[in-house]
Amino acid sequence: MKVLVPVKRVLDYNIKARPKADGSGVELSGLKMSMNPFDEIAMEAAIRFKEAGQASEIIAISCGTQACQETLRTALALGADRAILVETDEALQPLAVAKLLKVLVLREQPGLVICGKQAIDDDANQTGQMLAALLGWAQATFASRIELGSDRASVTREIDGGLETLSITLPAVITTDLRLNEPRYATLPNIMKAKKKPLETLTPADLGVDVTSRLTLLKVAEPPARQGGIKVNDVAELLDKLKNEAKVI
Amino acid sequence: MPFIEDLAEIVGPAGLITDPSDLAPYNTDWRGRYHGDAAVVVKPASTAEVAAVVRACHDHRIAVVPQGGNTSQCGASIPRLGHGEIILNLSRMNRILATDWDNDTLTCEAGTVLATVQNVARQGGHLFPLSIASEGSAEIGGIISTNAGGTAVLRYGNMRSLVLGLEVVLPDGQIWNGLRGLRKDNTGYDLKQWFIGAEGTLGIITAAVLRLFSLPHVRATAWVALDSPRDAVALLGYLKTRSGDRVTGFELVSRSALQMVLLHIPGSHDPLSQPSPWYVLVEMDDTDPGSDPHGVLESSLAEALRSGMIIDAALAQSEAQADTLWALREQISEAQKLEGISIKHDISVPVSRIPDLIEEATARLEAQYPGIRLLCFGHVGDGNLHYNLSKPNLLDNAAFIEQTLAVNRIVHDTVDRLGGSISAEHGIGQLKVDELVRYKNPVELELMKRIKHTLDPLGLMNPGKIFRTTK
Numbered sequence: 228m229k230v231l232v233p234v235k236r237v238l239d240y241n242i243k244a245r246p247k248a249d250g251s252g253v254e255l256s257g258l259k260m261s262m263n264p265f266d267e268i269a270m271e272a273a274i275r276f277k278e279a280g281q282a283s284e285i286i287a288i289s290c291g292t293q294a295c296q297e298t299l300r301t302a303l304a305l306g307a308d309r310a311i312l313v314e315t316d317e318a319l320q321p322l323a324v325a326k327l328l329k330v331l332v333l334r335e336q337p338g339l340v341i342c343g344k345q346a347i348d349d350d351a352n353q354t355g356q357m358l359a360a361l362l363g364w365a366q367a368t369f370a371s372r373i374e375l376g377s378d379r380a381s382v383t384r385e386i387d388g389g390l391e392t393l394s395i396t397l398p399a400v401i402t403t404d405l406r407l408n409e410p411r412y413a414t415l416p417n418i419m420k421a422k423k424k425p426l427e428t429l430t431p432a433d434l435g436v437d438v439t440s441r442l443t444l445l446k447v448a449e450p451p452a453r454q455g456g457i458k459v460n461d462v463a464e465l466l467d468k469l470k471n472e473a474k475v476i
Numbered sequence: 477m478p479f480i481e482d483l484a485e486i487v488g489p490a491g492l493i494t495d496p497s498d499l500a501p502y503n504t505d506w507r508g509r510y511h512g513d514a515a516v517v518v519k520p521a522s523t524a525e526v527a528a529v530v531r532a533c534h535d536h537r538i539a540v541v542p543q544g545g546n547t548s549q550c551g552a553s554i555p556r557l558g559h560g561e562i563i564l565n566l567s568r569m570n571r572i573l574a575t576d577w578d579n580d581t582l583t584c585e586a587g588t589v590l591a592t593v594q595n596v597a598r599q600g601g602h603l604f605p606l607s608i609a610s611e612g613s614a615e616i617g618g619i620i621s622t623n624a625g626g627t628a629v630l631r632y633g634n635m636r637s638l639v640l641g642l643e644v645v646l647p648d649g650q651i652w653n654g655l656r657g658l659r660k661d662n663t664g665y666d667l668k669q670w671f672i673g674a675e676g677t678l679g680i681i682t683a684a685v686l687r688l689f690s691l692p693h694v695r696a697t698a699w700v701a702l703d704s705p706r707d708a709v710a711l712l713g714y715l716k717t718r719s720g721d722r723v724t725g726f727e728l729v730s731r732s733a734l735q736m737v738l739l740h741i742p743g744s745h746d747p748l749s750q751p752s753p754w755y756v757l758v759e760m761d762d763t764d765p766g767s768d769p770h771g772v773l774e775s776s777l778a779e780a781l782r783s784g785m786i787i788d789a790a791l792a793q794s795e796a797q798a799d800t801l802w803a804l805r806e807q808i809s810e811a812q813k814l815e816g817i818s819i820k821h822d823i824s825v826p827v828s829r830i831p832d833l834i835e836e837a838t839a840r841l842e843a844q845y846p847g848i849r850l851l852c853f854g855h856v857g858d859g860n861l862h863y864n865l866s867k868p869n870l871l872d873n874a875a876f877i878e879q880t881l882a883v884n885r886i887v888h889d890t891v892d893r894l895g896g897s898i899s900a901e902h903g904i905g906q907l908k909v910d911e912l913v914r915y916k917n918p919v920e921l922e923l924m925k926r927i928k929h930t931l932d933p934l935g936l937m938n939p940g941k942i943f944r945t946t947k
Contacts, residue, residue: 239794239795239796240794240795240796241794241795241796241799242795256765257693257765257766258765259694259794259795261793261794261795261796262793262794264794264796267794301793304793409745411749412699412747412748412790412791412792412793412797413790413791413793414748414788414789414790414791415698415774415777415778415781415786415788415789415790415791416781416788418774418778418791419778419781
């Protein structure tokens with residue numbers, strides 16, 4: 228069974244995101260970019276299926292600028308067999324990505340698509356669900372445990388108040404939650420091997436998908452700064468402040 | 477008692493601790509090895525108050541133990557029993573006094589926590605490079621007084637090379653204001669050097685001018701598996717030729733040290749699938765956002781792999797992975813504490829002699845004490861190793877710990893023969909007073925004592941630390 232893993236290049240999790248001075252987006256220039264952490268988990272899940280003999284080939288896909296090649300090379304170093312870059316300078320929204328992935332799924336015929344439940348840059352949490360809907364496939368989101376059978380998968384997901392286990396038919400789209408696994412490190416020998424693995428570059432036009440934005444970004448701004456707390460000396464002062472400054476009593 | 481009343485008048489009620497239960501944390505070091513009996517902790521809020529307290533102590537002939545974040549490794553911040561010493565704690569003096577971004581300097585009071593200095597510098601787009609495991613508690617005055625080292629010495633030097641100016645309260649209560657932010661100042665003796673690494677025995681540092689650097693924008697971090705410390709030294713030399721001064725971290729970790737972290741620290745994972753006897757954590761960074769330290773590190777390590785210098789390596793692909801690799805290194809001390817007591821050494825030799833040191837000392841110890849477990853880690857880049865020994869079995873270990881003096885003899889004799897130091901970055905404190913006498917050149921020791929006597933003729937400044945005093 229082929230497994231397809233979409234991976235997104237995002238601002239590194241440990242770097243504090245700041246709006247550009249003109250509010251037109253998030254400042255990215257000169258900052259460390261990494262693979263979306265949820266996609267790393269999806270990648271790790273796929274590799275473990277392959278190591279267990281349940282997956283035959285892992286295809287990593289990234290949609291975006293040429294720099295996404297770097298993210299795909301990381302995926303190849305971690306264990307993907309080949310990679311596809313859908314290259315565009317257009318700012319992609321989840322629906323556009325889902326449409327691109329749909330065409331690639333029809334071309335590659337995987338038995339499973341595993342992706343992160345959301346990307347940490349826009350937190351949209353939509354691409355996996357949209358892809359499943361466009362394909363008419365079963366979906367299981369926020370997976371914290373996956374057991375693959377030959378034509379079904381059992382997926383445990385974390386929900387309010389406990390765990391829910393779904394049995395879904397394959398092919399399917401599964402999105403990963405944080406606790407599914409602990410992603411491995413890319414090792415040097417594998418990084419060197421990854422340089423020789425195939426990386427195909429396509430454009431949205433090659434796939435016949437119109438990726439023009441349907442939404443217009445108006446402005447990106449910092450949340451208003453929170454005021455720090457203060458220490459009061461005694462109860463009388465506290466009451467005074469609650470009454471006259473906070474006006475809550 | 478008029479003395480305490482004098483102190484109370486100087487520092488006010490907020491600056492005086494006399495309640496026994498409140499005194500306890502000040503009278504014990506973090507390892508729980510030393511217990512002092514100071515009946516008073518004074519916490520002055522300004523240099524003038526420090527000077528007044530020291531003058532009062534001078535007048536009453538009371539000895540003073542200066543204390544910062546109390547994270548000392550050798551007991552320098554803890555009073556001795558039965559000497560009626562007081563603790564002068566500088567934690568209330570924690571203000572950043574000035575930043576001069578064009579001069580790349582930051583001036584702060586002695587009680588400022590290291591992490592605060594790092595953060596203030598970073599917010600101003602600068603780097604204060606000193607980094608030690610205790611940076612969330614350790615304070616600048618204590619760090620200067622022990623001339624702390626840490627993980628960035630290879631590139632930026634230890635605390636001594638990061639201090640440009642000092643303000644010091646002398647043992648008689650005079651204030652010396654040497655807060656100059658100069659890199660060149662050849663006007664006679666460089667007096668600040670006397671107080672750096674003096675462990676509070678010559679005066680009390682109250683403020684300092686610190687050197688800042690440009691903030692690196694990109695870093696590359698790798699966890700490298702190799703066969704021996706000899707290969708580690710060879711790799712360091714190779715990386716330095718390949719990348720100039722971009723190598724900022726080069727930390728050796730023995731398999732035993734990694735295993736202890738994996739055992740005791742929840743959530744820690746072995747970065748590589750196959751075990752290896754030794755590891756190094758390598759970090760390169762660069763201030764140029766357009767540079768590619770990842771590429772340099774990757775191609776250098778690939779070459780090292782081809783030539784058989786290394787066995788394997790994991791390269792951090794994100795900042796989070798880089799932090800996780802560093803955590804493995806930084807949690808060794810904590811894991812060690814959870815595992816139990818061991819005989820520890822903080823030693824340095826010329827980088828080229830590190831392999832000889834580990835091979836010789838380990839061979840001699842294994843011959844003498846079969847079944848011994850070596851936990852070795854440290855800053856190979858600057859020649860400093862933490863070389864710690866224990867026995868896996870609890871009962872055997874208790875008997876082994878009793879042999880501390882004999883074990884120290886073997887390790888320190890080897891260090892001495894290889895031209896090394898018995899205290900690389902932790903200082904002498906109370907712990908290594910006798911060792912110092914054994915290994916320090918007598919001329920050097922005599923000069924040190926003369927300096928001590930010149931500045932502190934009454935022997936009131938942190939007595940019993942570095943030297944055993946007669947008073």
